[in-house]
Every structure is written in structure tokens, then in C-alpha cells.
Amino acid sequence: MSLPQPTVLGLKPSFGFGDRLGLATPGHLDAARQGHLAPIFAQQSIREMSRTERTPDEVMTAAQAALRDEGFAEPWGADADHLKTREDVVRMTEAGFTFFTIDPSAQVENQADRLSGPALAEAAQTAVGEHAFASLDEACDLYLDQAFDLADDLSLEFTEEALLRAVVKYGRAVAYSAQMGQWIAEANGDRPHEIEVSVDETDSPTSVLEHLFVGLELRRRGVPVVSLAPRFIGEFEKGIDYKGDLAAFEAELKRHVAVARHCGPYKISVHSGSDKFAIYPAIGRVCGDLLHVKTAGTSYLEALRVLARKAPARFREVVAFCRGRYGTDRATYHVSGRVEDLRDPASLSPSECEAEYLDDPGGRQVMHVTFGSVLTQGRSPDGRPFKDALLDTLRADPALHREIIAAHLGKHVRLLCGG
Numbered sequence: 001m002s003l004p005q006p007t008v009l010g011l012k013p014s015f016g017f018g019d020r021l022g023l024a025t026p027g028h029l030d031a032a033r034q035g036h037l038a039p040i041f042a043q044q045s046i047r048e049m050s051r052t053e054r055t056p057d058e059v060m061t062a063a064q065a066a067l068r069d070e071g072f073a074e075p076w077g078a079d080a081d082h083l084k085t086r087e088d089v090v091r092m093t094e095a096g097f098t099f100f101t102i103d104p105s106a107q108v109e110n111q112a113d114r115l116s117g118p119a120l121a122e123a124a125q126t127a128v129g130e131h132a133f134a135s136l137d138e139a140c141d142l143y144l145d146q147a148f149d150l151a152d153d154l155s156l157e158f159t160e161e162a163l164l165r166a167v168v169k170y171g172r173a174v175a176y177s178a179q180m181g182q183w184i185a186e187a188n189g190d191r192p193h194e195i196e197v198s199v200d201e202t203d204s205p206t207s208v209l210e211h212l213f214v215g216l217e218l219r220r221r222g223v224p225v226v227s228l229a230p231r232f233i234g235e236f237e238k239g240i241d242y243k244g245d246l247a248a249f250e251a252e253l254k255r256h257v258a259v260a261r262h263c264g265p266y267k268i269s270v271h272s273g274s275d276k277f278a279i280y281p282a283i284g285r286v287c288g289d290l291l292h293v294k295t296a297g298t299s300y301l302e303a304l305r306v307l308a309r310k311a312p313a314r315f316r317e318v319v320a321f322c323r324g325r326y327g328t329d330r331a332t333y334h335v336s337g338r339v340e341d342l343r344d345p346a347s348l349s350p351s352e353c354e355a356e357y358l359d360d361p362g363g364r365q366v367m368h369v370t371f372g373s374v375l376t377q378g379r380s381p382d383g384r385p386f387k388d389a390l391l392d393t394l395r396a397d398p399a400l401h402r403e404i405i406a407a408h409l410g411k412h413v414r415l416l417c418g419g
């Protein structure tokens with residue numbers, strides 16, 4: 001039987017089920033059935049693949065084989081996440097991915113927030129010179145002295161200072177996104193494909209006005225975005241719930257959705273979307289159909305839960321290893337958990353150990369950011385790689401793995417779908 005192929009999902013509301021181990025799709029399928037969000041079953045960033053030493057083909061065929069075995073015949077997508085170079089684009093296209101997430105964060109000038117006066121003007125000149133615009137006058141003609149009416153109660157205007165700051169902060173990023181968009185188009189030819197632009201991994205939140213600038217620039221430069229990921233206000237830490245003012249988040253999200261409707265329409269993409277239970281109802285309500293959510297690490301954590309229950313001694317070894325790696329591995333992640341606040345696994349019963357490291361927010365983060373080390377370097381004292389032990393445990397009880405993943409991701413889907 002031939003393998004099911006991913007396709008484009010367009011403006012259908014959608015949900016990304018990242019799977020770092022290649023065994024989570026059956027559980028993801030059961031979770032997807034609990035709501036109306038179109039599923040993306042293969043979703044992996046370049047960073048995740050290098051950390052897990054998996055290839056784009058492995059990621060794709062793991063999802064395809066599971067979907068074939070389940071007889072799944074509905075549309076599904078495959079997200080080549082956080083692409084930064086032409087080489088990334090080519091590799092992921094060859095593996096059959098259909099959804100291309102451009103990550104221009106290296107081109108975002110975070111310093112812009114701290115510039116003003118002559119320094120800001122000079123930085124804007126430099127950004128313009130690097131092909132962000134034909135000239136600064138062009139940018140002023142496009143954006144100054146007019147109101148952008150986005151909704152009944154939302155009209156935005158650029159001051160000169162705000163425009164210069166947007167040009168400095170995002171000018172190169174939109175120019176690079178247009179270049180990436182061309183590479184994606186070239187690599188795909190006639191193959192259906194769709195594009196997201198993500199600026200979620202920047203130092204500061206994306207203001208609504210900055211989002212408007214990015215959205216309008218992408219449109220002007222002909223980048224056909226199906227979704228855009230701003231960096232939202234509040235804290236989107238890995239693997240745990242949202243931290244911040246819920247009412248302020250919802251009000252700001254409404255404005256972002258108005259921008260997305262005006263510039264696209266395109267979907268608002270919520271990255272680091274795992275475990276943000278407190279804001280899912282608002283996200284589902286406010287975004288409506290213009291919604292995409294990405295999750296990844298949470299499915300890995302729930303796979304560890306299977307290990308905690310079926311092989312508690314092995315799980316304790318993994319925990320001890322992660323405690324040692326956390327200080328190093330947390331560097332590229334947004335987390336606040338502290339190893340010092342967590343009890344030594346040797347002093348805990350199996351159920352206490354599971355609760356401390358897979359339910360407690362700090363423990364979840366310690367286990368979350370260390371996945372690459374666990375899967376490529378971690379070994380038991382007897383020399384057995386942790387990855388082999390984990391995969392064997394999951395394969396020995398696929399029903400339990402499926403049930404745990406379906407329950408946890410299903411909760412995500414139900415809350416987003418208003419249930």
C-alpha cells in the first residue's frame with residue numbers, strides 16, 4: 001500500500017503535532033479527532049532534527065507509516081519548521097514537506113528597541129541601504145500620514161519614530177523572508193506548498209504596529225503567507241502554562257487577529273504552544289478560523305511518562321542525567337525552572353518521581369530542554385543508550401503510549417475548540 005502524502009491546508013484552522021521520537025502519531029490522531037483542527041502530523045525544526053540526529057525523511061516516513069496503518073485518508077500537513085537557509089529549504093522539500101516555516105529571527109535587529117534620535121535615524125538609513133527599501137522616502141510614503149483601519153475599534157498610525165524603529169527592527173527580516181519565499185517557490189515548482197513566517201523567537205514581543213508593518217511588507221513583497229507567528233506578550237516558556245495577564249493577552253491577541261485579517265487574511269500561529277491551557281479558550285475564541293498552534297516537546301514529555309510508569313528505575317536514571325545537563329542545555333530555550341528546587345530522584349517513589357519531573361512546571365522544563373542530550377548521549381550505567389530503552393518501552397506498550405498522548409494532546413485540542 002502506498003504511503004499517504006501530506007497536502008496544503010490553506011486557511012483551515014490547524015494544529016501541529018511535533019513528534020521527536022517518531023512513535024506518537026497514533027496518539028496524535030486520537031487527539032485530532034477530539035476537535036475540528038486540521039492536523040499537521042509531521043512537524044520538525046532544523047534544530048530539533050540536529051538535536052535528535054534524525055533526517056527529514058525519517059520524520060516524514062514515521063508519520064506516513066502510522067497514518068497508513070490507521071487507514072487515515074483526510075488532508076494533513078507536514079511542517080518544515082524554523083527554516084533559516086536555502087539549504088534547509090531544499091532538504092525539506094526533497095523529503096516531501098508541504099508547509100514551510102521561514103524563521104528570519106537572525107535578521108531581526110533587537111537593538112532597535114533601545115535606539116532613538118540620531119542613532120535610530122542612522123540605523124534606519126543602514127537598514128534601507130541593505131535592500132529593505134529603495135529609499136527611506138519610499139518607506140515614509142508607504143506608511144506615514146495615513147490611518148490603517150483594521151476593525152471598528154482599531155485604527156493604527158505610524159509616527160515617524162515608530163516607522164524608523166520598525167524598519168530597523170524588521171526591515172532585513174522581511175527582505176530575507178522574501179528571499180526565502182523565492183527559494184521555497186523555486187524548490188517546489190508546481191508542488192502545492194504553503195508558507196509561514198515566524199518571528200516568535202525574538203527578544204521582545206511583537207507589537208501590533210510592528211506586526212502590521214511585517215504583514216504589509218510581506219504582502220507588498222509578494223510572500224504568500226498562510227500564517228504568521230508573532231512573539232506575544234507574557235511568557236511562553238517551554239512545556240508549561242502561560243505566565244502573564246490573561247485579559248491583556250486576549251485584548252492584544254484580538255488586535256493581532258485584526259492585523260492578520262487586514263494583511264492576509266492569514267492565520268495567527270502560536271508557537272511554543274504546548275501546555276498553554278490557561279489561554280487556549282481565549283485563543284480558540286478570538287482567532288476563530290485564523291488559527292494555527294504548534295506543539296512538540298510536550299509529546300516527548302508524555303512519552304517519558306510511559307517510561308516513568310513502565311520502567312521507573314530507568315526513568316530515574318534519565319532524570320539524574322537531565323539534572324546534570326540542564327545548566328548547559330537550557331541556553332537556547334525560554335525556561336525558568338531550577339534544578340535546585342527539585343528533589344533528588346533517588347529519594348522519591350516512582351509516582352513521586354513522575355509528579356516531580358513530569359507534572360511540576362520546573363521538573364517538566366528540566367526534562368523538556370534536555371531531549372537532545374537524552375536521545376543522543378544519555379546512557380544507563382550498563383552502557384545502554386537511553387534512546388533505545390525509551391523506544392523499546394514505547395514499542396512494548398503502544399496502547400498505553402497512545403492513550404497518554406491522546407489524553408494530553410486531546411486536552412489541548414478540546415480547549416482550543418471551545419470544549
Ligand SMILES: [Zn+2]
Nearest residue numbers: 198200271272
Ligand atoms: Zn517557534
